[in-house]
Amino acid sequence: MKSIIHFSIFLLCITGPFVALSQGITEGAKVTGNIQIDGQYYTENETLGITDSSLNYRKTGMNGFANLLYTNGNFSAGMRMESYLNPMLGFDSRYEGVGVPYWFARYKTGSFEMTAGHFYEQFGSGLVLRSWENWALGYDNNLYGFNTSFSPIDGITLKGLIGIQRYFWEPYEIGNRGIVKGFDADFDLNEIFEKMADCQTRIDIGGSFVSKYEKVPKVTYVVDSKYFIDSVEWNKQTVYELKLPNNVGSWAARVNISNGGLNFYSEYAEKSNDPNATNGQIYKKGTALYSSLAYSTKGLGVFLSTKWIDNMSFKSKITETGTPPMLDINYLPAISKEHQYSLAALYPYATQPNGEFGFQGQIDYKIRKGTALGGKYGTSLTLNYSLAKSIKKDTVAISPITNSWVGTQGYKTNFLSIGDLKYYTDVNFLIDKKFSNKWKGTFGYFNQSYNKNVIEEGIYNENNMVKANIAVVDLTYRFTPSKSFRLETQGLWTKEDKGDWLSMLLEYNISPTWFFAISDEYNYGNPSDDLKIHYYNVAMGYTQNTTRFALRYGLQREGLLCVGGVCRYVPASTGLTLTITSTF
Amino acid sequence: MKPKIISTLFFILITFILWTACEKIDQPLKIVDQKDFPVNPDDTLYFVDSIIVDLKQVLLEDFTGQRCVNCPKASKLLHEISDFYYPRLVSYTVHAGIFAEPVPGTVFGTDLRCPLSEKLYFDFGIFATPMGQIDRVLFNGLRQIFTTNWQSVVDQQMQIPNVVNLKLKNTYYPKHNSVIVDVEADFISDLEGQYNLVVYIVEDGIVTAHLNNDPTIGPDTLYNFIHHNVLRGPINSAYGDPINSSGNITAGLKFAKQYTFPINPNWVAENCNIIAYIGKKDPVLNLVDIIQAAELKIKTEQ
Numbered sequence: 001m002k003s004i005i006h007f008s009i010f011l012l013c014i015t016g017p018f019v020a021l022s023q024g025i026t027e028g029a030k031v032t033g034n035i036q037i038d039g040q041y042y043t044e045n046e047t048l049g050i051t052d053s054s055l056n057y058r059k060t061g062m063n064g065f066a067n068l069l070y071t072n073g074n075f076s077a078g079m080r081m082e083s084y085l086n087p088m089l090g091f092d093s094r095y096e097g098v099g100v101p102y103w104f105a106r107y108k109t110g111s112f113e114m115t116a117g118h119f120y121e122q123f124g125s126g127l128v129l130r131s132w133e134n135w136a137l138g139y140d141n142n143l144y145g146f147n148t149s150f151s152p153i154d155g156i157t158l159k160g161l162i163g164i165q166r167y168f169w170e171p172y173e174i175g176n177r178g179i180v181k182g183f184d185a186d187f188d189l190n191e192i193f194e195k196m197a198d199c200q201t202r203i204d205i206g207g208s209f210v211s212k213y214e215k216v217p218k219v220t221y222v223v224d225s226k227y228f229i230d231s232v233e234w235n236k237q238t239v240y241e242l243k244l245p246n247n248v249g250s251w252a253a254r255v256n257i258s259n260g261g262l263n264f265y266s267e268y269a270e271k272s273n274d275p276n277a278t279n280g281q282i283y284k285k286g287t288a289l290y291s292s293l294a295y296s297t298k299g300l301g302v303f304l305s306t307k308w309i310d311n312m313s314f315k316s317k318i319t320e321t322g323t324p325p326m327l328d329i330n331y332l333p334a335i336s337k338e339h340q341y342s343l344a345a346l347y348p349y350a351t352q353p354n355g356e357f358g359f360q361g362q363i364d365y366k367i368r369k370g371t372a373l374g375g376k377y378g379t380s381l382t383l384n385y386s387l388a389k390s391i392k393k394d395t396v397a398i399s400p401i402t403n404s405w406v407g408t409q410g411y412k413t414n415f416l417s418i419g420d421l422k423y424y425t426d427v428n429f430l431i432d433k434k435f436s437n438k439w440k441g442t443f444g445y446f447n448q449s450y451n452k453n454v455i456e457e458g459i460y461n462e463n464n465m466v467k468a469n470i471a472v473v474d475l476t477y478r479f480t481p482s483k484s485f486r487l488e489t490q491g492l493w494t495k496e497d498k499g500d501w502l503s504m505l506l507e508y509n510i511s512p513t514w515f516f517a518i519s520d521e522y523n524y525g526n527p528s529d530d531l532k533i534h535y536y537n538v539a540m541g542y543t544q545n546t547t548r549f550a551l552r553y554g555l556q557r558e559g560l561l562c563v564g565g566v567c568r569y570v571p572a573s574t575g576l577t578l579t580i581t582s583t584f
Numbered sequence: 585m586k587p588k589i590i591s592t593l594f595f596i597l598i599t600f601i602l603w604t605a606c607e608k609i610d611q612p613l614k615i616v617d618q619k620d621f622p623v624n625p626d627d628t629l630y631f632v633d634s635i636i637v638d639l640k641q642v643l644l645e646d647f648t649g650q651r652c653v654n655c656p657k658a659s660k661l662l663h664e665i666s667d668f669y670y671p672r673l674v675s676y677t678v679h680a681g682i683f684a685e686p687v688p689g690t691v692f693g694t695d696l697r698c699p700l701s702e703k704l705y706f707d708f709g710i711f712a713t714p715m716g717q718i719d720r721v722l723f724n725g726l727r728q729i730f731t732t733n734w735q736s737v738v739d740q741q742m743q744i745p746n747v748v749n750l751k752l753k754n755t756y757y758p759k760h761n762s763v764i765v766d767v768e769a770d771f772i773s774d775l776e777g778q779y780n781l782v783v784y785i786v787e788d789g790i791v792t793a794h795l796n797n798d799p800t801i802g803p804d805t806l807y808n809f810i811h812h813n814v815l816r817g818p819i820n821s822a823y824g825d826p827i828n829s830s831g832n833i834t835a836g837l838k839f840a841k842q843y844t845f846p847i848n849p850n851w852v853a854e855n856c857n858i859i860a861y862i863g864k865k866d867p868v869l870n871l872v873d874i875i876q877a878a879e880l881k882i883k884t885e886q
Contacts, residue, residue: 407613
């Protein structure tokens with residue numbers, strides 16, 4: 001595997017000098033790391049349709065990683081080894097294998113920092129560039145190349161990078177993905193200009209440009225037109241080539257203004273014509289605006305954010321699709337709340353890169369202790385609302401050559417226009433209350449509308465809107481400072497999709513060593529009697545120093561797992577799961 | 585300030601480099617190929633042949649008739665000149681006038697005339713056969729040239745420098761007995777006047793009787809006389825399609841035309857040739873002063 005060879009060379013390079021100067025390797029050096037191993041043993045379940053063949057005759061699945069980080073002064077180097085033997089259910093089968101998909105060496109001298117190898121980077125809010133990784137999601141789009149950062153004077157930070165993105169274990173070859181180049185400049189005006197140094201209002205502006213080069217495939221369309229000459233039918237055949245851009249550029253400008261507890265952030269981005277599999281190969285430019293306003297003071301926090309996205313899927317391979325969507329160069333921030341309670345997270349929102357308007361508002365308020373409502377310990381209230389809708393699109397005529405919108409502008413839209421189609425709404429209210437030294441509780445209500453057609457099927461209508469009400473009661477009783485008992489009950493009521501659910505979790509903790517839990521999610525309202533299933537689980541965990549073992553046996557329901565608006569489909573499964581995590 | 589200047593310049597440079605790293609595509613779909621062919625897949629069999637003429641070639645129009653007793657001798661002469669200048673002399677026979685009229689019920693019953701041949705005969709005022717027109721130029725004040733002067737006029741015309749290259753391509757579809765003719769003229773000199781492109785089809789090797797008065801050729805009636813390049817008709821029209829609408833042609837002008845032509849089933853396609861020529865428009869005689877001519881056999885098999 002190429003990456004292993006690369007990493008071996010890299011290790012030789014960084015350890016060679018240390019061997020020569022062996023006393024230097026330990027002087028001031030620090031090595032840290034962590035390991036996680038997730039293993040599953042699967043069993044068949046006829047009701048859920050889990051059979052040997054649906055499991056592809058795999059009895060087990062194992063995902064694991066180990067991070068190693070070496071730091072010594074201004075130098076650091078690290079690596080991550082990963083293994084998927086086999087990939088656990090729900091993870092892309094192309095992950096199967098073992099290797100080192102991530103390693104780097106970084107040093108800093110003066111105001112200059114250079115990273116060689118693999119790296120993660122983000123410009124602004126990520127509208128034009130974000131490389132990131134999420135283990136649970138099975139998502140990793142780290143860049144492999146060079147990343148530099150340079151600060152010529154205080155207040156100015158310039159970044160430049162070039163690299164190729166990770167695509168499972170597939171080595172880079174011309175044509176199998178593009179090369180990403182990016183530049184970002186950030187200006188902290190209060191630091192640059194002495195007159196503003198003492199100003200309470202702090203202003204930071206920035207700009208980014210990201211470009212992708214890809215050797216694009218040749219796409220042709222054949223158009224036939226018939227005519228007659230002396231009763232003989234002839235055909236005029238015209239071959240058209242769809243000219244795909246080898247280079248696609250995007251840029252963004254941003255501003256951040258803060259004053260005390262008030263913070264305003266806004267970023268505008270554009271992308272040049274980028275016909276790809278996500279947007280149906282249309283040639284319209286992409287546009288995005290993301291803004292947020294936050295205010296916080298003692299006991300009160302207000303956060304508002306909005307986004308408007310039009311045709312902003314930006315990948316380093318124009319034919320790439322799939323869940324989770326790999327090879328994303330940019331990131332379109334999710335502005336719906338990610339819920340920790342399982343039934344509240346049953347219908348999560350997935351960002352729609354082809355066009356969406358989103359809004360989220362949240363108020364966090366803590367009722368002071370000693371008041372009638374606050375009680376002895378105070379009470380925390382959280383009210384959150386999020387909305388995602390379509391943007392208004394006026395379609396243009398289809399191309400007579402492709403007989404579709406391929407090769408056209410696709411549609412027309414006005415900047416910040418909002419369409420009529422609702423994708424998602426979520427209103428939720430949480431009360432966090434400590435009653436006594438022994439009792440505390442969280443009470444929540446959620447009202448969600450989830451457009452299943454749009455979010456899961458890419459069908460843009462309201463014919464499959466799931467409207468759900470969810471309630472949560474989460475109580476914890478602490479027997480002693482180290483022993484506690486938690487009862488979590490949830491209910492989800494909907495007339496659509498799979499109907500009503502009830503969930504209960506009992507958890508006993510002996511801190512910091514043991515925990516035991518049993519839980520059940522019961523889909524009692526499923527329209528099909530056969531699918532009124534108890535998704536029961538029994539779990540226990542043991543922690544020793546920085547190592548934790550957790551064992552769970554039971555049924556996993558199918559659904560979407562979303563992090564930051566990026567989602568992965570998780571199929572139903574039954575069996576035993578072992579998780580080991582350790583840090584050093 | 586120096587670091588500020590450097591960083592600003594650095595920023596501008598990098599931004600410029602990256603800014604240019606995107607492509608705006610105004611016309612996503614462009615034509616890369618275009619072709620004509622019969623719809624029925626069985627009809628897609630075709631044979632192609634082509635020729636490029638980049639030397640001046642001369643056109644000789646031989647006005648004749650099968651009952652013209654002097655015409656076999658003229659035909660023989662034409663062949664001798666043609667052999668000498670091969671392949672630069674392009675010729676066809678124009679069967680018209682009283683000696684070309686068929687006599688039903690006799691060996692001269694085959695009609696080798698066509699509307700085009702009659703038109704040329706009358707438009708150019710041909711008063712006797714055999715008679716020739718060589719590049720339709722004037723010789724001794726006349727465009728009708730007697731056989732005795734054919735050699736010298738051909739010699740004269742062969743000396744004229746080439747002004748236009750002519751490319752001729754025939755694509756023959758046996759199933760439909762049709763030919764697609766592609767003609768491309770590439771002018772290499774400036775020319776004054778308006779010019780037309782003319783494309784004709786001729787049939788070679790037609791065997792019929794011919795009267796004769798040259799004993800060196802044969803008896804009075806040549807029962808198996810082989811008629812060469814008999815003019816059968818126009819592919820476009822008698823005097824063709826205009827190349828330029830204004831008064832002059834500038835070197836570098838390219839003119840291309842495609843014609844689809846179903847071949848008359850009474851003709852033998854494998855003996856047919858396509859003749860293309862370019863002449864100057866004339867207010868009285870329609871088209872004179874031929875500047876280039878090309879001939880290409882229709883290829884009917886591999």
